Amino acid sequence: MTQQTTQPSRFTFRTLLLLLVPIVLLAGVIALFLTTGGGLDLRSAAPVEDLSIERYILKRNLIELQVRNTGPEELTIAQLAINEAIMPFTVTPDTSIPRLGRAVIHINYPWSDGEAYGITVFTTNAIAFGVDIPVAFVTPQPTGGTFWGFTLIGLYVGVIPIFLGIFWFPALRTLGRRTMTFLMAATAGLLIFLGIDTIAEALEFAAEVPGPFQGIGLVGIGAVATFLLLDAISKQQTSIAGSESDRRLAIAFMIAVGIGFHNLGEGLAIGAAYSVGEIALGTFLVVGFIIQNITEGLGIIAPVLRDRPSLGRLAIMGLIGGGPAIIGAWIGGYSPSPILAVLFLAIGTGAIFEVVYEIAKLIQKDTQREAMPMTVFSGVVTGMLLLWVTGLLIK
């Protein structure tokens, strides 16, 4: 015991030197490589360039492209064509864009509402990069009107359905223990379904992230870090002790946080979809959407049904779960970024699966008192099927 504790703490000058040896050698290898090429012929036959056209902004008679150089070296924009017509343009700050640098291309162009445009950007090496504008309309700018519009979206897709779900609280708390366990299991099923959905969306966005930012890696980091962080927080709370009802309340809050992140990602997607003009119509879909997301509210209150949380706490949980949809809609609408979307969705994934893990522990406590294997099974499957079927009805 004493040996183990003293040995690793001895940090001498010699240890430092030994630690530095590989680093010094590495520097040598890099220097050798940079000066001699290490015997490899690393010149590429053709220039490798990559230009990410991250966003377009349409104003009257003006198109702006936000671009980022995601290639290995500096590149220069030479010419530009819109719908098979070479158009003059300006670039701020400069036509030459350093690696990972950003620039904005401005094109005076009399575009028409509702029409489609294809833009091709040529670099000086005659490499073409394209972006499609499927439906042209003035990109929403942050004004009072649009702000309120995006707020309403978030309200309808996030806040209202969750509060509707929470309104089941008085009815559900009259149910028996077995039914409550069933509801918890259903919540777990619901969350598993949402978690899978969230990670699928995270991966979808990750594909849009420019190469150097490694979207898939971001998904992994966001999800794993969130899972472990929430786990650590939960363990800390357990060690601080408190009553079992406090613990259930904490889990309800964590479910709200997980669903909140999920809704933040959804708000982002909706806002971004609006700002690029992917408009689909149908009030039927809004109604369907409210039906499906009502279950999220149900999930939040499931752990605290046997307790008596204050109305204020329930309201806060509802806001935590649904409110982020509004924030997401704002961010997605005004400044959509696939990197942000990936991060939020990854955090949502981690949070949701951690909450599933917490619920599983709660259910285990219940089932230790009274074995009810079929209740858990049917609950989880019911939860998953609930989302699947409501989704089916709507699509």
Place this chain on the structure above:
Amino acid sequence: MSAKITRRDFLKAGGLTVLGAVGANALTKTAPDHSKHESKILAAPALQHDGHDGTLPGTVGEVDHEKNGFNPTDLLTDFDEGEVSTLPNGQTLREYKITSLNKNIEVVPGIEYPAWTYNGRIPGPTLRATEGDRIRIHFSNGSNHPHTMHFHGFHPGAMDGVPGSGPGGNVQPGDSFVYEFDAEPFGLHLYHCHAFPLARHIAKGLYGAFIVDPKEGRPPVDHEFIMVMSGFDVDFDDANDFYAVNAIPFHFQNHPIQIKVGELIRIFLVNILEFDLINSFHLHANFFQYYPTGTSLTPSEFTDTIIQGQAQRGILEFTYKYPGMYMFHAHVTEFAELGWNGMFEVTE
């Protein structure tokens, strides 16, 4: 469209309906107009038309003609009549020296195209002779690909410049060959490389005009211009990215051709455009006499628009009645806005 609909798609749809119902009016009404605050365009085209919001299609900047080694305006009137001597039998001999060269050409400002050229220019030299002259072309291949010169006109098979026709049909890098034949029939013709793969060899820039004047000559005019219509596929996807007459897109839009009211203009128009099926020429505010292939001295049509397939060519003759700026361009309008657009500036 993918048939896969995710939960998010569904959410988008739902959310957007709400926005559409509540916020859309506000969105469209309140969006500010920023167009007036924009900075100036780098290089405004010489063209001054009203009615647009300040900008017409065109390239940004100017190509380096000196580095390219040719200026499309100079090519308009650059006729190469060869080195003239008389053969023992009294026949006129015209000798030309042509070398195929790899050369980077700045086709639009900022973009260099790794072209293949005759004598370092696109189009190649406009060879001009009179019907019945003996043509002798000393062709050397200074590039790193096999090339040939294939002429349209009468000549023996061995002078056809196509693979399988003998040494002239596949001139290796560093080798040379002498193409020799009599210039006939009179008309407007062309020459181009016929090495495999043919489409690429033409698209890369190996073509030029070949004019055979009738023995009695053509009626005199005030200006003769040679215009070769072609395109550039700079990203090698077998589709043209830019179009032009005399190689450089928008050149005659930015540098209008200067002529005077009442002057008789003759244009030798050749289409060698690769990848696209047709090309065309449309003259604004005017009509022209058209002599297809230039093989007759009687015009076949009085019109303002003609269509040419690849290797079709013809002679146009016209006069402007009024001063002003007059456009000429491919009435395949897509080509016009991708560079095949020019102007005549007609003065008193």
